Amino acid sequence: MRKIYLDNAATTRVRPEVAEVMMTHLVEKYGNPSSVHSFGREARVAVEEARGQVAALIGAKPEEIIFTSGGTEADNLALKGVARANRSKGNHIITTRIEHHAILHTAEALEKEGLEVTYLPVDQYGLVDPEEVRRSIKASTILISVMAANNEVGTVQPIREIGVIAREKGVYFHTDAVQAVGNIPIDVNADHIDLLSLSGHKIYGPKGVGVLYIRRGTRIQPIVHGGAHERNKRAGTENVPGIVGLSKAAELARIELKEHMDYLKGLRDRLISGLLSIEDVQLNGHPERRLPGNVNVSVRYVEGEAMLLSLDLKGIAASSGSACTSGSLEPSHVLLAMGIPHEVAHGSLRFSLGKFNTQEDVDYVLEVLPEIVQRLRSMSPFAAAR
Amino acid sequence: MYSEKVMDHFMNPRNVGELDTANAVAEVGNPVCGDVMKMYLEIKDGRIRDIRFKTFGCGAAIATSSMVTEMVKGKTIDEALAITNRAVAEALGGLPGNKLHCSNLAADAVHKAIHEYLLKLKEEEKQAV
Numbered sequence: 001m002r003k004i005y006l007d008n009a010a011t012t013r014v015r016p017e018v019a020e021v022m023m024t025h026l027v028e029k030y031g032n033p034s035s036v037h038s039f040g041r042e043a044r045v046a047v048e049e050a051r052g053q054v055a056a057l058i059g060a061k062p063e064e065i066i067f068t069s070g071g072t073e074a075d076n077l078a079l080k081g082v083a084r085a086n087r088s089k090g091n092h093i094i095t096t097r098i099e100h101h102a103i104l105h106t107a108e109a110l111e112k113e114g115l116e117v118t119y120l121p122v123d124q125y126g127l128v129d130p131e132e133v134r135r136s137i138k139a140s141t142i143l144i145s146v147m148a149a150n151n152e153v154g155t156v157q158p159i160r161e162i163g164v165i166a167r168e169k170g171v172y173f174h175t176d177a178v179q180a181v182g183n184i185p186i187d188v189n190a191d192h193i194d195l196l197s198l199s200g201h202k203i204y205g206p207k208g209v210g211v212l213y214i215r216r217g218t219r220i221q222p223i224v225h226g227g228a229h230e231r232n233k234r235a236g237t238e239n240v241p242g243i244v245g246l247s248k249a250a251e252l253a254r255i256e257l258k259e260h261m262d263y264l265k266g267l268r269d270r271l272i273s274g275l276l277s278i279e280d281v282q283l284n285g286h287p288e289r290r291l292p293g294n295v296n297v298s299v300r301y302v303e304g305e306a307m308l309l310s311l312d313l314k315g316i317a318a319s320s321g322s323a324c325t326s327g328s329l330e331p332s333h334v335l336l337a338m339g340i341p342h343e344v345a346h347g348s349l350r351f352s353l354g355k356f357n358t359q360e361d362v363d364y365v366l367e368v369l370p371e372i373v374q375r376l377r378s379m380s381p382f383a384a385a386r
Numbered sequence: 387m388y389s390e391k392v393m394d395h396f397m398n399p400r401n402v403g404e405l406d407t408a409n410a411v412a413e414v415g416n417p418v419c420g421d422v423m424k425m426y427l428e429i430k431d432g433r434i435r436d437i438r439f440k441t442f443g444c445g446a447a448i449a450t451s452s453m454v455t456e457m458v459k460g461k462t463i464d465e466a467l468a469i470t471n472r473a474v475a476e477a478l479g480g481l482p483g484n485k486l487h488c489s490n491l492a493a494d495a496v497h498k499a500i501h502e503y504l505l506k507l508k509e510e511e512k513q514a515v
């Protein structure tokens with residue numbers, strides 16, 4: 001059976017070039033970068049080269065790149081590290097209601113430590129209003145954390161405007177750029193970003209490796225204690241195969257960015273217009289300010305998991321914000337924050353395109369989905385009136 | 387994550403649709419995840435002659451709806467009332483833990499339809515007296 005992977009926002013396939021360099025560092029150059037011997041030295045060289053590659057992708061300096069175990073740890077380090085290191089300055093953090101759980105649950109944990117957190121609302125497209133950010137800043141505000149682009153609906157946030165406000169007010173600005181990096185241009189200087197999280201496996205690199213960019217001079221405390229790795233900001237022997245894999249992925253992402261964006265946008269727009277031609281289907285997220293590979297729609301009168309199962313039987317992998325697909329049995333907090341009613345969130349479907357997808361993949365989805373929707377609608381009590 | 391039996395009932399649901407001859411209809415909503423199941427029963431001489439369902443919900447919700455219709459069709463009211471949610475899940479070869487509440491919906495919908503039918507019957511008897 002034909003198999004089509006359209007869940008690239010969940011994770012991506014590792015590029016062959018990436019797998020190749022990783023293999024070398026698994027079986028040949030396997031030294032510990034902290035060792036003084038030749039094995040250690042060659043591993044150290046690889047890690048420092050990787051730092052340079054990742055820095056180049058976001059316009060940072062190599063010494064501002066801290067390797068972590070992934071995007072989640074980077075988010076934890078940003079929030080907890082800044083909050084704990086700046087208690088004398090204040091205890092207020094501003095974030096949004098549509099962040100990834102790595103941010104939201106970390107913020108909740110910090111609230112238990114006595115921090116005050118403001119969760120900003122978003123509009124119907126999932127956009128944060130920079131003026132709302134400005135109005136929420138108080139004397140005690142130490143950090144603003146707003147994602148660069150949303151993982152579910154793909155809305156691209158006005159991070160530059162927010163960065164300008166943060167800089168002007170002397171508040172640190174963190175952005176969770178896990179979905180954005182490699183898919184849209186990001187420059188930590190132009191965008192006035194002080195901290196930025198990114199992840200390897202969303203950009204055709206390996207799982208288990210990520211980065212927190214920390215602007216030089218930012219007051220931050222480690223959350224993982226141990227050896228003096230990563231400039232005393234993150235203890236633990238470096239995940240060298242992961243780091244060199246991420247490096248290769250970052251290098252290719254930087255070189256191919258423009259071409260990659262254009263390619264994905266073409267597929268995305270073809271898929272969106274095809275989906276919208278099915279009756280009672282609406283687009284979730286912003287029509288223009290949208291990640292090049294993100295498609296998120298709600299299909300009225302049917303439930304998301306039932307659609308995912310049916311698509312899976314046709315070999316198509318997608319995801320949904322339906323309550324029935326989440327462990328908590330709550331519909332997507334992102335869709336709800338955008339004011340989308342429960343029953344519409346229930347019928348949401350996300351297709352996230354990647355560089356290995358083709359126009360044939362898109363056309364195949366458009367060929368099989370209408371039948372699936374029709375079959376499920378014929379069983380739905382809500383569609384009965386139709 | 388679903389058994390073969392669940393997938394079979396999901397893909398080839400039995401007794402799906404509405405029923406013109408229905409004299410007992412009930413709708414139940416799932417407070418946990420917001421799904422809705424509607425049952426149409428035709429009851430005659432204390433027996434479920436025919437049954438149909440319509441469901442808005444996940445694969446498990448559709449499969450349990452389908453399964454319960456198969457289990458109660460042709461049964462007496464008492465037999466149908468004795469069929470538990472658990473029995474429905476078991477007949478499907480089990481359900482993932484977080485989907486057990488979906489099976490609640492199916493038997494509940496049938497029971498609710500029967501109870502409403504019995505209530506109506508009583509009212510009619512009262513009026514006849």
Ligand code: FES
Pocket residue numbers: 323324325416419420421442443444445446447484485488
């Ligand atoms: S109907 Fe929502 S989880 Fe089954």
